[in-house]
Amino acid sequence: MAKTLALLHTQADGTLPKAAYEILTAAAALGQPFDVAVLGAGAAAAADAVQGCGASAFYAVGDPAVAQPRYATDAAAAAALIQASGAELVLAPGTSRFSRCLPGVAHRVGAQIDTHIVALGNDGGAVSAQRWFYRQRILGAFSRAARPWVLVVDAGVFAPWQGAPGAADAQAVAVAFADDDLRTAVTGVQKPAADAQTIRPEAKLLFVAGAGWTKKQKDGECHIGEAGALILDFLGKAQASLGSSKSLVDIQSEGEALSFMSHMNQVGQTGSTPRHPKGLATCCHGEEPHTVGWRFIGERRAVSLDPNCGWAQGKADVLYVADAFEVMAKVNAALA
Numbered sequence: 001m002a003k004t005l006a007l008l009h010t011q012a013d014g015t016l017p018k019a020a021y022e023i024l025t026a027a028a029a030l031g032q033p034f035d036v037a038v039l040g041a042g043a044a045a046a047a048d049a050v051q052g053c054g055a056s057a058f059y060a061v062g063d064p065a066v067a068q069p070r071y072a073t074d075a076a077a078a079a080a081l082i083q084a085s086g087a088e089l090v091l092a093p094g095t096s097r098f099s100r101c102l103p104g105v106a107h108r109v110g111a112q113i114d115t116h117i118v119a120l121g122n123d124g125g126a127v128s129a130q131r132w133f134y135r136q137r138i139l140g141a142f143s144r145a146a147r148p149w150v151l152v153v154d155a156g157v158f159a160p161w162q163g164a165p166g167a168a169d170a171q172a173v174a175v176a177f178a179d180d181d182l183r184t185a186v187t188g189v190q191k192p193a194a195d196a197q198t199i200r201p202e203a204k205l206l207f208v209a210g211a212g213w214t215k216k217q218k219d220g221e222c223h224i225g226e227a228g229a230l231i232l233d234f235l236g237k238a239q240a241s242l243g244s245s246k247s248l249v250d251i252q253s254e255g256e257a258l259s260f261m262s263h264m265n266q267v268g269q270t271g272s273t274p275r276h277p278k279g280l281a282t283c284c285h286g287e288e289p290h291t292v293g294w295r296f297i298g299e300r301r302a303v304s305l306d307p308n309c310g311w312a313q314g315k316a317d318v319l320y321v322a323d324a325f326e327v328m329a330k331v332n333a334a335l336a
């Protein structure tokens with residue numbers, strides 16, 4: 001019978017992330033023998049913590065070189081673990097650490113790899129997987145003949161395994177790291193504050209900012225600082241989700257616009273298609289490649305200076321022909 005490997009990594013404190021425990025449930029649910037391999041700080045102790053999961057064998061790489069998440073050393077360690085186990089099927093959590101290195105690992109061990117797996121099946125040894133395609137619009141079920149086959153599973157799909165720790169006696173796998181593997185050091189993590197998150201899929205309102213916020217206004221000047229303050233004030237008060245036109249995020253990449261805006265906010269043909277009950281567009285022209293991203297927005301309103309903009313031509317339920325700076329200042333005052 002084919003064998004599965006649950007390939008896991010520890011966190012900086014030596015514990016396994018929740019997503020790793022989910023992989024143990026997934027591996028057991030496949031109904032075929034499985035091994036567990038752990039890399040990272042405290043790997044052997046982490047194997048002990050999941051000793052009761054039903055694995056046939058445990059492998060670990062706890063070398064100080066893998067104490068920090070680093071592509072070169074993680075890739076070398078993961079490849080060595082897969083080869084030590086000899087498993088045909090490798091299940092791994094879709095953490096940022098593994099998402100970075102596992103495609104390279106698959107190449108090194110001659111494996112095929114699929115990511116964002118949301119379901120697994122095993123019909124008499126014929127393993128299949130499911131993932132979404134085309135921006136979450138099509139759910140595909142598929143299998144592959146190629147082995148090894150690495151499946152990177154999305155977090156939250158399986159319940160985390162729970163059970164007693166024990167003595168796993170994990171086999172320490174030696175990895176011959178090259179000097180070049182060690183030349184990059186992780187010195188810290190920079191990330192936005194949690195409340196800086198502007199994309200809120202559960203919000204009742206999508207607030208879209210267009211490039212008009214950065215254009216010269218009636219006094220002949222740009223007011224980007226004021227625009228940013230008005231938008232952030234509104235987002236905070238209304239707890240709306242922030243969308244953008246392509247033009248605005250393109251300007252952003254030139255360093256000229258709103259610091260909190262990124263390409264992740266872009267709505268439209270080449271952006272996202274969010275789902276919210278209501279949408280309000282401001283300083284946006286409402287061209288088709290943008291408004292096509294509004295197809296799942298229930299009620300659409302727009303504020304634009306241009307009475308002939310795309311919104312006026314059937315794209316919005318209500319168009320306010322007005323200065324968005326003035327409108328949003330009044331709306332913010334009313335919300336206060």
Ligand SMILES: Cc1cc2nc3c(=O)[nH]c(=O)nc-3n(C[C@H](O)[C@H](O)[C@H](O)COP(=O)(O)OP(=O)(O)OC[C@H]3O[C@@H](n4cnc5c(N)ncnc54)[C@H](O)[C@@H]3O)c2cc1C
Pocket residue numbers: 209210211212213215217244245246247248266267268269270271272282283284285286287288289290293303304305306309322323324325
């Ligand atoms: C292949 C292709 C794919 C594309 N994909 C996308 C996509 O995914 N998403 C997307 O958004 N676009 C996309 N575009 C670009 C799209 O066609 C438009 O160019 C873009 O949406 C325009 O952005 P905008 O309306 O913010 O800017 P502009 O066209 O510059 O419009 C700015 C608007 O702001 C108004 N304005 C200015 N000041 C004020 C004020 N004080 N108050 C109120 N209104 C004001 C102006 O009247 C104007 O209507 C795509 C284009 C192509 C060719």
